[in-house]
Amino acid sequence: MEKVLEVKDLHVTFTTYGGEVQAVRGVSFDLYKGETLAIVGESGCGKSVTSQSIMRLIPSPPGRIADGAVQFKGKDLTKLKESEMRDIRGADISMIFQDPMTALNPTITVGEQIIEGIMQHETISRQDARKKTLEMLNLVGIPNPSERLKHYPHQFSGGMRQRIVIAMALVCEPEVLIADEPTTALDVTIQAQILDLFKDIQKKTGVSIIIITHDLGVVAQVADRIAVMYAGKIVEAGERREIFYKPQHPYTKGLLNSVPRLDLDGADLIPIGGSPPDLFAPPAGCPFAARCNFAMEVCDRVYPYKTHLSRDHHVDCWLQDERAQKMLAGVK
Incomplete structure (x- = not known):
């Protein structure tokens, strides 16, 4: 598939009176021609900041792109002048x-x-x-x-x-359309119409779509691939079926467990306990460790390496380490 957009190790910070907020911390993903990529996560995880950074719409000050690159048509958008970005906004990326x-x-x-x-x-x-x-x-x-x-x-x-x-x-x-919570303020019936409209337009125009949302129902209808964000990082990504049917990160599982299930009698919602970490001073290890029922000592100290489970499916979690796998197998 033809790669349309490539985000590499993107870091975005905001300088405030209380210190520097590390809103986006090393986000990387690719977008391919004619596909829909959904970026999901709870409020404050960095979804909208990531999308606005691609468009160079972060107000400066207080915000700035501290590191990383956004490659589009052989150009790094983070290095372009404002006049050059104005030519791209609306025409190439909307x-x-x-x-x-x-x-x-x-x-x-x-x-x-x-x-x-x-x-x-x-x-x-x-x-x-x-x-x-x-x-x-x-x-x-x-x-x-x-x-x-x-x-x-x-x-x-x-x-x-x-x-x-x-x-x-x-x-x-445009070649790329970024939709930031496009159905949030709409009732369920109108939401369905708008999502059908996205799919219809994509078939007719071939536009590549990045949809930013916390609504997993929306994701299930339109996404080809899903990136799960938490505390400024993409902790898991993969094709839609892989994320919905074979989630590996405890945060991804928590998101799915918190969705109402009408197909199961007596199914209870299982909320994710605790709160996201303070991004003024983010933890050195896994940012989800304080809320994770499977957290180990290493989770607090060292950020997990990326484990590739298939061509598109990868996860940042110490539970994927072979030593943790052996331990979990022994518990069973």
Whole structure:
């Protein structure tokens, strides 16, 4: 498969009065053409910071990319000038933000906002830009687009506003689409429609998607591969079936156990006890050790090495060490 985006050992920090927050600590992953990669984890684990770092949208100060690289079309995005990044944002890499209402200008019609984005990146007449806008609104399922493009954001429902934001992100035909919690503010019925829309658009355009979410139901519907983040690190990654049916990291198992199961009678939710570590001074070892029922002495002291379980499935956990495996086999 053709590799579209490559994130290598990304570190992002924020300087505050209380010290330096190490929000992202050595994140690495690849994105391939036409696939959907889901980055999951609880709030504060670094998902959104990672996605905003790819787009170079981290406010500086207080934030900065301390180390690492983001390779796209032979360029390291972390080294580009702001003017060069403006040419890439929207045209090559687009982003859908969490709240569609705040992503849209309430004083400008939605048609004008989409047309402005097209003319920013393409040498095109206004008439052709309007035609392209109508085609995109039709693609995302906006009824009567020739009339609706004259309307303001407040004249649309939440689901329709989300479709408008998706249209804005896709109108310049980017190669990569980053969707940060795209269904959080929507009810279940509209969520299903938006997820079906993502799959339909991906089939038609071949766009590669990174979806940021904490909702494993969303992940099960759209993701090809999943990266599980905790305390600024990707602790496990693999194909969807590997993560859902063969999870190896205790945190991944904890996330799956905390999802309601309607197919099992009397199934109880099993919450993950404790709290995430303080990223002002993250632990030297596994960040999940304090909340893990299987933690060993080494877990507190040394961060585990990466264990490859298949071509795509890897996990950072000392339980994968052969000595721990022998110990667990003896317990059984």
